[in-house]
Amino acid sequence: MTDLFDGEDPFTGPPADDELIRQAEERLGYRLPSSYSDVLRQRNGGFLRRRRFPTSFPTSWADDHFEVRSLIGIGGAHGIDSGGGCGSRYLISEWGYPDIGIVLFDMPSGGHDAVMLDYRECGVDGEPAVVYVDEDRVPRRVARDFGEFLRLLVAAGS
Structure with missing residues (x-):
């Protein structure tokens, strides 16, 4: 995953270690997937190199894909666990996303x-699926887990 990031941005948090991950999980009320935690230990969020996710359904973005911009890290003012305007709970409330898990990407x-971790089937300690939530606010499963989601991302124009 060393080729995942293209640079740092406001969503790049402080260096992530086991304690920061544990604190984020406590604040969020969910166990973070190990594949996400592994990425955070390499770099705690940031701009992505591969941003396009192919779909078999049309989105408000395009007929056959959607795009993400940045993976949101943890900790700091802009982490998914923050209480401010970038935190997952705030985004769910502000934008009316379904309350099914955690918002992970800046779009x-x-x-x-939004792209979210969906804990409905696995519970708060399980391995969540990844869903895409469009303007209709209906979650559509796009990957069985976070690792698969990252593997399926392609470069823009692909």
């Missing part, structure tokens, strides 16, 4: 759609 649409 080019500025909030009109």
